[in-house]
Amino acid sequence: MAREKKEKVRSLRYSHTAIGRFLTDKHTNRSVSGSATLLVFLTVFALISLFPVVFMVSNAFKPINELFIYPPRLFFIQPTTSNFSELFAILADSLVPFLRYLFNTLFIVITGCVGHIVLSSMAAFPLAKFRFPGSELMSRIIVYSLMFTSSVTAVPTYMIMSRLRLVDTYWAVIFPAFSLPLGLFLMKNFMEQVPTALIDAASIDGSSYFGMLWRIIMPAVKPAWITLFIVCFQGLWGNSAGNFIYSESKKPLAAMLQNLSGSGVARTGVVAASSLFMFVVPLIAFIISQSNVMETMATSGIKE
Amino acid sequence: MTENVRYAQSMTKWQYTRRLMKKNRQLYLMVAPFMLFFLVFTVLPVGIAIYLSFMEYNVLQSAKFVWFNNYVSLILEDEIFLKAVKNTFIMALIIGPFGYVFSFLMAWLINELPRVLRTILTVIFYAPSISGNAYVVFTQLFSGDPYGFINSRLINWGLISQPILWLKNADYMMYVVILVSLWMSLGVGFLSFIAGLQGVDRAQYEAAEIDGIRNRWQELWYVTLPNMKPQLMFGAVMSITNSLSVADITVALNGFPSTNYATHTIINHLNDYGIIRLEMGYACSIAVILFFIMLGLNVVIQKWIRRVGT
Numbered sequence: 001m002a003r004e005k006k007e008k009v010r011s012l013r014y015s016h017t018a019i020g021r022f023l024t025d026k027h028t029n030r031s032v033s034g035s036a037t038l039l040v041f042l043t044v045f046a047l048i049s050l051f052p053v054v055f056m057v058s059n060a061f062k063p064i065n066e067l068f069i070y071p072p073r074l075f076f077i078q079p080t081t082s083n084f085s086e087l088f089a090i091l092a093d094s095l096v097p098f099l100r101y102l103f104n105t106l107f108i109v110i111t112g113c114v115g116h117i118v119l120s121s122m123a124a125f126p127l128a129k130f131r132f133p134g135s136e137l138m139s140r141i142i143v144y145s146l147m148f149t150s151s152v153t154a155v156p157t158y159m160i161m162s163r164l165r166l167v168d169t170y171w172a173v174i175f176p177a178f179s180l181p182l183g184l185f186l187m188k189n190f191m192e193q194v195p196t197a198l199i200d201a202a203s204i205d206g207s208s209y210f211g212m213l214w215r216i217i218m219p220a221v222k223p224a225w226i227t228l229f230i231v232c233f234q235g236l237w238g239n240s241a242g243n244f245i246y247s248e249s250k251k252p253l254a255a256m257l258q259n260l261s262g263s264g265v266a267r268t269g270v271v272a273a274s275s276l277f278m279f280v281v282p283l284i285a286f287i288i289s290q291s292n293v294m295e296t297m298a299t300s301g302i303k304e
Numbered sequence: 305m306t307e308n309v310r311y312a313q314s315m316t317k318w319q320y321t322r323r324l325m326k327k328n329r330q331l332y333l334m335v336a337p338f339m340l341f342f343l344v345f346t347v348l349p350v351g352i353a354i355y356l357s358f359m360e361y362n363v364l365q366s367a368k369f370v371w372f373n374n375y376v377s378l379i380l381e382d383e384i385f386l387k388a389v390k391n392t393f394i395m396a397l398i399i400g401p402f403g404y405v406f407s408f409l410m411a412w413l414i415n416e417l418p419r420v421l422r423t424i425l426t427v428i429f430y431a432p433s434i435s436g437n438a439y440v441v442f443t444q445l446f447s448g449d450p451y452g453f454i455n456s457r458l459i460n461w462g463l464i465s466q467p468i469l470w471l472k473n474a475d476y477m478m479y480v481v482i483l484v485s486l487w488m489s490l491g492v493g494f495l496s497f498i499a500g501l502q503g504v505d506r507a508q509y510e511a512a513e514i515d516g517i518r519n520r521w522q523e524l525w526y527v528t529l530p531n532m533k534p535q536l537m538f539g540a541v542m543s544i545t546n547s548l549s550v551a552d553i554t555v556a557l558n559g560f561p562s563t564n565y566a567t568h569t570i571i572n573h574l575n576d577y578g579i580i581r582l583e584m585g586y587a588c589s590i591a592v593i594l595f596f597i598m599l600g601l602n603v604v605i606q607k608w609i610r611r612v613g614t
Contacts, residue, residue, distance in 0.1 A: 022418055034520065038413055045410065046428050049487065053431060055453065056441040071456035123338035126331035133321050133328075138335065145346055146541050147602040149549045151571050152595050153349035155578035155587050156356065160348060179341035182492075209330045231492075234434055243579060261440065279438045286434060287427055294426075297492075297499035301534020302541065302606075 056279065059272035060084070067268050083273035090260070090270060096248050105237070105252040108170050112177035113232040117225045120183040125213045127184075128191035129199060139188065143302060145181040158243060172244035173252075177236055183228045189299040190224035191217060226289050227296035234282050254278065350595065357589035363582050374589035385590065387565050388573040391478070392548060395569065398482050400547035403489030407539060410490060411497035412524065426498060433491035440556055442484050446470035471557050474566035481567050484553055491546065493539030500535030504528060529612055536609050544602050548594070551575065570594045 022035060054074065059067065061079040091098035126132070127139050150157070157176065158167070166172045194217060202212045218225070240255035257274040260267060286293065315323065325332070357374055361367035378385050414425045432438055445453045448469035455467040470476045504527070512527045529536070551571035554560075558567050561576070570590060578587030 022416065022421075042410075042413055042417075042425060046425055049429055049432065049490075052441050052445060052487065053438065055445060056438065059441075059444070068451065070451060071460055072451055072453050074453075119338040119341065122334045126328075126334050130328065130331055132331055133325050135331075138339065141347075142342075143541075144599065145342075147545055148595055148598045149545055150346075151549055151551060151574070152591050152598070153346070153353060154575070155584055155591060156349035156352035157345060158578075159352065159584070160344065175341060176345040179338055179345060181342070181346065184338060184342075209334060213334070238437060258437075275437065275440055279434070282434050283427075283431055286430070290423060290427065293495065294499045294502070297495045298503045300492075300496040300538050301500065301532075302537040303534050 053279075056272065056276055059269070060276040062269065062272075064269055067272075083269035087260075087270045087273045087277075091256075094256070096251075096256075100249060101251065101253045101256045104170070104250060105254070108173050108239075108241075108252055109233055109236045111170070112174040112236050113229050115174065115178045116180060116183050116232045117228050119178050120180075120187045120228060121213065121218065121221070121225065124184055124187035124191050125217055126209070128188045129194075129196065142181045142185055142188075146185060150176065154243070161244060166244075168245055168247055168250065170245075170250065173236065173239060173241045177232055180232060180235065182231060186227060186231070186296055186300055187221070187224050189301070190221050190296050193299055194220045223292035223295040226292040230282075230286060230289050230293055233285055237282050238278060353588040353591045353595070355588075356585050357592045359585040359588075361583075361585040363584060367585065370585070374586050375593075378586070378589055378593070384565055384568065385570075385573055388568045388570050391566070391568055392550070392570045394478065395482060395485065395550050396544075396547040399485045399489060399550070400543050403486055403547065404493070404539060404543040406486070407490050407494040407543070408497050408536075411494055411501055412528070415498065415501040422498075426495070429490045430494060433488045437552070437556065439484050439488060439553055442480070443471065443557060446480050446557070448472055471559075472563050474564045477558050477562060477566045481550065481554055481557060484557065485547070485550055488553075489543065489546070491542060493542040496535045496538050496542075497532070500532045501528065504531045533609065533612060536612065537606055540605050540609055541602055544605060545598060548598050548601070570597075 051074075058074060058076050060083055061081070062076045063078060063080045063082060066073065066076055066078070088098070091101075127135055161167050161172045166175065198216050198220070199212055202216050207215070238254050239252065240258050241252055242255065245251055245255070257278060260274055261271045356367070358369060358371060359367040360370045360373070410425075410429055414422050417425065447453070447455065448467060448471060450456055450459060450467045452467065452470070454470065455464075458464045459467065468476060470480050508527050508531070509523065512523060517523050517526060549571055550569050554562055554567040554569060554572060560572065562568055562572075571594070574587055574590040574594065577583045577590065
């Protein structure tokens with residue numbers, strides 16, 4: 001009796017913070033010490049995981065004398081944005097204007113991702129909700145194709161691209177992104193949990209399959225297409241298109257910034273600034289959309 | 305439905321299939337665009353790779369059929385390939401299982417945290433695997449001169465007297481590559497685990513508590529894992545595939561080729577022949593071997609995971 005009272009007092013005292021509530025949660029079979037150890041353990045691993053990122057961020061803001069200080073420091077002392085201004089100065093001076101690279105990247109990312117979402121949704125709907133000759137086979141092949149990476153087939157892919165005269169065009173990067181199997185897989189799984197009653201109702205109304213997809217399914221699977229956008233974005237944003245695009249004026253930003261990093265010690269600060277930039281953009285995109293991504297991932301399992 | 309049955313009775317199987325296909329014309333039309341791109345840029349390349357792996361083809365001269373010569377020279381004569389296979393397996397054996405278990409462990413541990421804290425930790429752990437090449441920062445952390453972050457600390461603490469060439473000395477390179485890969489191993493599979501854990505029905509835990517489940521570990525084995533099988537399978541596919549395709553990291557950290565080929569992987573070898581030397585037939589035979597290793601391992605391990613909780 002006394003113990004219960006004590007616990008109640010304790011949970012009241014700490015319950016105004018989320019962590020306090022977590023530690024004193026007596027609903028399940030948990031010990032306070034266990035939960036506290038857990039928090040410490042997680043903090044340590046979070047710090048380890050974060051350390052290289054902190055180092056990268058900090059480097060981007062270090063003035064040149066701090067970049068070459070001995071011993072090197074994790075944090076900057078006097079932060080400066082000079083690395084970024086130098087980066088933009090170099091970009092402004094380059095033979096191909098910065099805006100051109102930016103346009104190339106945006107064109108590739110947007111066309112690739114929109115195409116990917118449209119094509120995957122169109123294909124995912126029949127595979128998720130109907131059975132017809134071949135549907136089972138297609139679903140299986142998609143799962144199998146998750147099991148190898150595109151680097152395995154890079155050589156034949158290049159040969160196909162060159163036969164189709166797509167080498168050195170944006171499409172050499174965009175077309176393969178259209179049919180990324182992961183996107184179709186996630187979209188199909190997510191669509192499976194949309195209630196079939198909705199579709200039946202629509203088919204009574206005499207709606208076509210395209211109509212059902214457009215008016216009923218697509219609004220219901222918003223988290224999935226946001227996730228497909230994020231996955232596709234992450235793939236295309238950092239893609240330097242190295243083997244496929246060689247005209248400087250068609251290269252994406254990633255290729256340009258990769259060239260920079262090959263240009264010696266003098267540009268250490270600029271390189272740090274540019275890799276931070278390349279890292280931060282997809283990170284922010286993920287943070288903004290993370291609740292949608294998590295919702296989609298809930299259905300990401302491979303069923304037997 | 306009854307209509308279908310009636311058709312089926314009066315028709316051969318083929319006629320029935322034809323009929324079904326005709327009836328579902330619109331569905332095929334919807335699947336077609338994706339499948340077209342998928343066939344041309346994913347399925348066809350696999351076919352071409354298998355075909356070319358029996359050829360001697362260097363782009364300039366026309367292809368010549370050489371039976372299994374490419375495979376024979378790969379296995380019997382190409383010592384660097386065997387080294388690449390060995391390296392790839394060492395990496396995969398460590399990165400695959402550790403990355404996988406670690407992804408699950410972390411997902412499981414953050415599962416009960418308050419929402420905001422869970423989200424923050426998710427972002428922190430997932431961030432390294434987000435695109436961009438964040439791993440390049442390790443070239444500075446493990447730089448071989450005394451100005452390298454790790455070297456400077458170790459010298460200051462008196463643990464070493466000479467700076468270590470982490471990225472150029474064959475004794476250390478493998479460890480660094482594995483460390484960096486593990487750092488990046490909490491990827492899509494990790495997200496899938498978190499989401500899967502959130503989806504386990506609360507009532508099952510309460511029922512288990514009444515049934516006498518005493519601690520976190522029992523709860524994990526008897527309630528959580530059996531509920532998570534689909535996510536566990538998905539995560540396994542992701543981590544097997546990733547752990548066998550380490551390549552960009554070794555180029556960024558150790559250069560190409562790496563010292564004594566100490567971190568040379570199968571994909572590095574494939575790129576060497578396919579992109580630099582343009583010996584397409586030979587490159588394709590490497591690709592085919594890797595393709596079957598990836599597929600084979602995935603199939604075997606999926607079989608194992610199906611048994612969890614049974």
